[in-house]
Amino acid sequence: xxxxxxxxxxxxxxxxxxxxxENPFKSRAYRNAARVLENAGFDVQDLxxxxxxEDVPGIGSALAAKIRELVTTGRLAYYEDLKQKAPRxxxxxxxxPGVGAKTVQVFLNxxxxxxxxxxxxxxxxxxRELPGIGKxxxxxxxxxxxxxxxxxxxxxLSVASMAVKEIGGYLAGLDKAARVExxxxxxxxxxxxxxxxFVVASDDAxxxxxxxxxxxxxxxxxAEGDLKATVITVWGIQADLYVxxxxxxxxxxxxxTGSKEHNVALRERARQHGWKISEYxxxxxxxxxxxxxxxxxxxxIGLSYIPPxxxxxxxxxxxxxxxxxxxLVETGDIEGDLHVHSRASDGANTLEELAEAAMxxxxxxxxxxxxxxxLAFTNGxxxxxxxxxxxxxxxxxxxxxxxxxxxxxxVDILSDGRLDFDDRVLSQLDVVVAxxxxxxxxxxxxxxxxxxxxxxxxxVDIIGHPTGRLxxxxxxxxxxxxxxxxxxxxxxxxxxxxxxPDRLDLSDAYxxxxxxxxxxxxxxxxxxxxxxxxxxxxxxxxxxxxxAQKQDVINTLPLDELEKWLKRHGR
DNA sequence: GCCGTTTTCGGCCCGACTGTTTTCAGTCG
Numbered sequence: 020x021x022x023x024x025x026x027x028x029x030x031x032x033x034x035x036x037x038x039x040x041e042n043p044f045k046s047r048a049y050r051n052a053a054r055v056l057e058n059a060g061f062d063v064q065d066l067x068x069x070x071x072x073e074d075v076p077g078i079g080s081a082l083a084a085k086i087r088e089l090v091t092t093g094r095l096a097y098y099e100d101l102k103q104k105a106p107r108x109x110x111x112x113x114x115x116p117g118v119g120a121k122t123v124q125v126f127l128n129x130x131x132x133x134x135x136x137x138x139x140x141x142x143x144x145x146x147r148e149l150p151g152i153g154k155x156x157x158x159x160x161x162x163x164x165x166x167x168x169x170x171x172x173x174x175x176l177s178v179a180s181m182a183v184k185e186i187g188g189y190l191a192g193l194d195k196a197a198r199v200e201x202x203x204x205x206x207x208x209x210x211x212x213x214x215x216x217f218v219v220a221s222d223d224a225x226x227x228x229x230x231x232x233x234x235x236x237x238x239x240x241x242a243e244g245d246l247k248a249t250v251i252t253v254w255g256i257q258a259d260l261y262v263x264x265x266x267x268x269x270x271x272x273x274x275x276t277g278s279k280e281h282n283v284a285l286r287e288r289a290r291q292h293g294w295k296i297s298e299y300x301x302x303x304x305x306x307x308x309x310x311x312x313x314x315x316x317x318x319x320i321g322l323s324y325i326p327p328x329x330x331x332x333x334x335x336x337x338x339x340x341x342x343x344x345x346x347l348v349e350t351g352d353i354e355g356d357l358h359v360h361s362r363a364s365d366g367a368n369t370l371e372e373l374a375e376a377a378m379x380x381x382x383x384x385x386x387x388x389x390x391x392x393x394l395a396f397t398n399g400x401x402x403x404x405x406x407x408x409x410x411x412x413x414x415x416x417x418x419x420x421x422x423x424x425x426x427x428x429x430v431d432i433l434s435d436g437r438l439d440f441d442d443r444v445l446s447q448l449d450v451v452v453a454x455x456x457x458x459x460x461x462x463x464x465x466x467x468x469x470x471x472x473x474x475x476x477x478x479v480d481i482i483g484h485p486t487g488r489l490x491x492x493x494x495x496x497x498x499x500x501x502x503x504x505x506x507x508x509x510x511x512x513x514x515x516x517x518x519x520p521d522r523l524d525l526s527d528a529y530x531x532x533x534x535x536x537x538x539x540x541x542x543x544x545x546x547x548x549x550x551x552x553x554x555x556x557x558x559x560x561x562x563x564x565x566x567a568q569k570q571d572v573i574n575t576l577p578l579d580e581l582e583k584w585l586k587r588h589g590r
Numbered sequence: 591g592c593c594g595t596t597t598t599c600g601g602c603c604c605g606a607c608t609g610t611t612t613t614c615a616g617t618c619g
């Protein structure tokens with residue numbers, strides 16, 4: 020029983036309790052405990068073994084007993100009972116927009132106990148007979164049922180980014196908009212976002228709202244009020260707009276940047292001091308303070324500035340109280356990219372084009388790391404072709420000033436754990452990235468052996484996309500990542516934060532875990548085209564979400580220090 | 591169900607929008 024499995028069960032229990040009309044604070048307690056476990060750096064099984072469950076804030080005697088039962092028997096009688104009362108199909112009803120626990124209660128009281136029955140009742144116009152439900156709600160439910168698949172979708176950061184540029188540009192162009200900022204999970208740099216939130220400062224809210232719902236990229240207006248509006252865009256992604264008077268901009272921006280958990284924790288803390296926090300500012304002793312900036316906002320409540328990427332209630336508030344927040348790595352710290360492909364394997368560009376693009380981005384170096392021979396479908400390089408490429412790189416480097424192409428390889432970690440080139444070949448290269456591209460379905464033991472062999476090879480500098488996941492398309496390999504992190508800290512091998520928005524691998528949570536162990540990272544784009552060099556921003560966001568600092572990331576090093584690191588790195 | 595410089599009992603984050611109501615509950619972020 021993993022942390023994640025316990026969390027899922029707790030979340031489900033919380034939903035069932037709400038539908039059953041139990042004490043709302045009880046379901047909150049389950050949710051809260053689930054969230055603590057999700058973000059925890061520990062394994063519940065260890066805590067159970069060590070009898071330390073109750074030391075975890077949010078877990079008292081009752082929840083501890085339930086976790087113990089789950090971990091030791093794999094089942095939970097209480098949960099089995101609850102499931103009888105509200106089967107999964109009923110919980111699905113909560114996913115319909117506008118339908119919450121109270122509405123589901125009404126359905127259950129009128130013998131509507133499945134999505135099918137719900138749809139039938141709506142079609143027969145029987146729903147509108149129920150208390151608190153009218154014609155509009157009935158229609159909304161029918162629409163919601165039809166769009167359920169689509170609406171649950173989350174969007175990759177790269178897709179959201181395109182929409183943000185368009186919408187942000189449009190809003191910024193409005194006369195009445197004094198300030199425009201994107202908020203929400205996009206601003207926090209989450210790997211996927213469910214919708215987009217914009218905050219605009221204006222003295223004329225109605226005018227801004229009117230232009231927003233009337234924009235050319237609006238497909239459907241979901242809600243329209245005096246201060247906020249919600250639309251579905253032509254790209255399918257939902258966009259929310261909040262318009263406030265200029266003095267309230269910073270408070271509102273903070274509020275809608277979230278996360279929800281961060282906000283709740285912050286308000287809870289404020290309440291303990293006798294203050295009150297809302298999007299309208301901070302109330303201290305009857306006086307409402309409206310900070311001009313987010314920096315001032317945090318200052319007013321006795322905290323140092325918490326960057327958006329850290330606002331997840333994962334310990335950032337306590338760190339800010341103590342002035343112990345890390346100084347997160349920034350895009351401007353990046354001196355070069357250590358994993359890109361050229362035309363020699365499956366990339367699109369020549370070495371010159373790659374070098375030029377790197378220099379245009381202010382980089383001091385770029386490692387060309389084409390695939391190795393065994394990846395035939397990528398036109399992987401043989402030893403001979405690798406040698407030719409090295410010669411061309413040497414020739415080009417003689418012409419560059421303040422820039423260096425590094426000769427590298429993305430060497431395949433073969434199914435049996437050997438590398439695709441022997442040590443003699445690898446030792447002649449500047450940078451060696453080792454990655455798994457086959458045998459994804461092997462068992463955990465085998466996969467760990469393969470990666471561990473690569474980590475222990477003294478010529479390997481970086482493990483590429485360490486867990487192999489593709490966001491919302493392919494799960495990670497069955498890897499014990501904890502063990503990989505520990506070994507990487509030991510051997511001094513860097514782990515990649517692959518910046519490709521489909522990968523973001525390592526993920527933010529693993530970065531955080533690795534950082535605490537002293538792992539070094541390389542933020543690489545794995546670009547197959549010069550345009551993808553710009554993906555670096557997503558990798559940096561992920562690193563920041565994992566609390567990584569400049570010194571945790573090897574490609575922030577100036578060239579001479581990087582070369583020293585590549586030669587030694589801790590061995 | 592948790593928790594305690596206000597508490598071992600009585601609290602537990604805050605406000606806008608919508609629809610169904612005639613003053614508010616439910617939902618959402």
